[in-house]
Amino acid sequence: MTASQIGSSTRRFGGYERVTGSQEFVADLRLDGMLFVKLVSIDCARARIVSVDTSAARGLAGVVAVVTSDDLPQPVPRFGPVYKDRPILAVGETKYHGEPVAAVVAESKEVAEVAASLVAIQFEELPAVFTVASALNPLSPLVQEPELRSAGTLASTNVLSEQVFGWGDLGATEADLVIENDYCFPMVTHFAIEPHGCMVVSSSGGFEVWSPVQHPYLLQAILADLFDLPLTRVRVVAPDPGGAFGGKQNPKFEPLLCFLARMTNRPVRLILTLEESFQATRRTSAEIHIRSGFSRDGLLCFQDIESNFLLGAYADIAGRVVSKSNYLGCGPYRTPVAKIRARALLSHTTPSCAFRGFGTPQVAWALESQMDAAARHLGIDGLQIRLMNLAAKGEDVVPGDVPADGEWAQSVQKAASAVGWGEPLEPNHGRGIAVGIKSGATTGLSYSTIRLLFDGSVTIYAGTSDMGQGARTIFAQIVSDELGVPIEQIDVVMGDTSVVPFDLQTSASRSTVFMGNAILDACRDIQLQVRELAAELHGTALENVRIVAGGVFISEVKVSIPEVVQASLGRLRGELIGNGTMRRTDIANHPLGGRPAFFEFNCTAFEVGVDVETGEVSVIKHVSVGDTGKSLNPLQVEMQDEGAAIMGLGHTMMEHVILDESGRIANLGALDYRIPTSKDLPLSLSTYSIENADGPGPYGSKGVSEGAILCTAPAFASAVTEATGVVIRNLPLTPERVWRAIRDGASDSSTVEQV
Amino acid sequence: MIDALPVVLNINGLKYEFEVLPYRSLLDVLRDELGLTGTKECCAVGECGACTVHFDGRSINACLMLAIEADGGSVTTIEGIAPPGEMTRVQDAFLEHGAVQCGFCIPGMVMSAEYLLARNPHPTEEETREGLSGNLCRCGGYNRMLQAISSVSEESTP
Amino acid sequence: MKPFLYQRPGSLAQTFDLLSEYGSSARILAGGTDLIVGLRQQSVDASVLVDIKGIGEFLPEVAFADGHFVIGATTDISRVCENEKFRATFPALVEAMETVGSVQIRNRATLVGNVCNASPAADTVPPLAIYGAMVNVGGRDGTRQVPVQEFIRGPRQTALRPGEFVLSVQLPVPNAPLGVAFARLTRRRGVDLATVNLSCSIDSVGTVRFAFGAVGPRLVLGIERSGVLADSGAPAGDRDAALANLIAATSPRTDIRGTQDYRSAMLLVLSRRILAEAAGRLDSGQP
């Protein structure tokens, strides 16, 4: 019998491969006879394509094809996870900086590159939309042609969707203090260290596609739809992504590669440069106007939120980013009255999509900064105002929906004590604290199959994508405990739609809960089969056979599961197969289509020191506490939490995509777009978990991995305010921005009504 | 047409003789021609360190070196720092301390950590941060990497 | 990268032959850390790279002769930083060199290359100028010396004439007590290009020299002899006025790394700081 795996810091599955370089990412795979694809784009965001001259490129030795939208089926097919709005290649005009106009296919990477530089594109820059203000202006050009939009009054505007959530009667609500402000959260880019890429083979009427995609089954469905193929004819192999963070959820260039593979009848491969990856996807930026009402003693009376999220030229999944984050726009608090108006706006910028936190960091930036503004005006401590408004377990967050599912105050208390809340501070130092909640996954099916082989070893099939969160490890831990199999004898197979059963997606921190439960269910299936075999073997009734901690008890006699299987199946051998699912269905009329399966709650606290002459901020302490229900693998929980914290520090302190007047990304690439390095790591970074086994996942677990990015920015900014007295409402808090605020004496500029 | 030029390189203790186009980087040659794909490519401009290898015993960005420049030298890649099936103490400590998430940055990170400890077996935390600062990890495992390196440093006798 | 030829001459004479044969389409390759990036991003065009690492005449490391340190064109920055005597003699330059790129970059990038790249943001240039560095330019007809601040004429522009290339940089060992300091400001703590960088020196007769980088098309040098900057007891207002006077010669611009007014303000803040540091070094007898 092995010691319990659940709750232990089992080493990462696939760890050996990752530290030795033998882990194969998509760019490490080679296909015989493959051709290399290079995308051709223009140095402008929105432009009319006047002409494309491919003759010089075609004439180069080693070039197999140069393809523009004219070479594709007409009208050019479009695709997308929600709206079919993205063309395979630009049609008539480009809509964002980097949108490919042509693709070169060549025998080598170098030839493809040279040929791409020989494609001569004449274009004429067109007026474009790059900001929230211009997207809202009725005189601005339309990003998407109305005939391509679904019908409705919004089709002739740049508003993709507009949703209003709320409860209570705002007009009839009074407050002693009303604070009103505008907040800005800029575009940031995922910057996975593995750039995007894919390979496609066209074969026997279908395709084999290699893509480090987070949702292989969605990619399969989209390709099958585009090419009118049965799902069986589209095989998606999804090697583990080298970081995804939401950026690799949905198809980008896989459809193009399918066309190219068909046209050339050869395997084709496209590995983007980092710069092209920047141009492929980004976080949805936001401008949020918010009015918050409080009673004299600090209780929330209402929130009135108008948030405008700036999407790119194609919707991708960003509409859902907006609705899901704004649905919980009032945070983890008891909010008596709320009105939230959230718009998703199209613009001539990089298509935005999911990014760790899925819109919540944007919303929490505004909301939590408001809590601090109120605390300052009321003379209340930032910790107290949160504790006093936080929903207790079982209390409503959104009335009528899932109530608070954790003892959230415990996390807040833990963070406060870890950061040394209330202790004396050096000059120009400050502390800040903030909270965030994100709605976990809502709906969908996760399916798992488990094979218990004759010798007692196990193969788990799970359609999850192991992109750094360590899903394989967690799944193996569950099976190890449930079936009494040593962890070394477990194999986890993922990432191949031809072999592994369906999983809706890998996102929204769902895998431990959804796939974890499916695996638990599959284990139960096997346990039942084992009990039946044991009962038969020992000539006893089923109820006399129990399975406890992976061991089989027949009355008082204990045997192992493999012993039962081997004795029963005998000389002719065999195996047991267990199936398991977790499925949550749509709820009609629910704004999110379904209730959150859990909330991901986090409290983050900082101590910072500010160089008031230069605006540089030193992070002395950075504390993150997550409400994990149960940490199935504490080491993995901590590393993901730290990772999310560091990523949050990036968008808080230094990251933003800068556009020039033509909508081009001015800081395109690693030289000019800065993310945190080892030197930017806080002097002390610590993470903690609150475990009350109150989650819906296996053993009371909840999803983790996004928590620590939710409220990094407001906690940090609040600490800077305490250190300097200045209040900043635009991210990131670069040294220059902090310096400027100090120079301008930018103390709290909230519009305040005090009754 | 530009001709390929002959190159002799010692890679991970083995002698390789081949011809290379002058404008191919060492990284491209390692990955595309020799199948040593443990060394990764991300930025191709010397910022991310995913391509870190040791050239004549010193850590460098393989994306910024031409293969032809390496002629006559010796290269150690991630594949060459431990015998197959084994790990160095740094690699082991990375796993033990949870420094490995998606893993894409890890080969380069390990090469930087090995180089740091080879030159300075007992680095201060500040020296370790400096030693890793040419390697980006978007999964944000830096804290764990510092712990891993400090555990290796503590094991070795001062 | 677009295709190019590669040549690896074994001597200076062969190198000059190649430079005259290929003219302006030839590029000198030493560390390559800027050149390869430029080629990849197509901001630099070259039909041939002339790799000078095979030239027999180059001294491999850091040489010392006649009161000068000589850093050859193929000596990488890490090697220079490892030289204990050099470290002790030029601490502010070493600090600047240690901010260039990452460990991996410094193991390839040469000090000469950092100068030849002629980037307004190059961190080594202000302290090189303060220490009185000379650039030894080689041509078919001999060698000429150019002070570093004259060698860099503007962004990506040097005083090199056709057929010439830089053989070495040389630094005189200060012959009188001197305190020198260096500072830079960046957007993050990790490897980054400077928003501003600067260096200053102070000598025992109270002369103060400043060099400001990243705040104009080329290095800005200033000298203050009144003694007010050397006198830490002088009224702060007078000292700031003297610094402001020096800074007035700079012309910082707004770009993605910083705005013009931030850069100007930081020059004053950092000038005060490095002045104090340089004075401390002078007092403690460090150069």
Ligand code: FES
């Ligand atoms: S790929 Fe070489 S440093 Fe990024």
Ligand code: FES
């Ligand atoms: S582990 Fe993913 S980038 Fe470092």
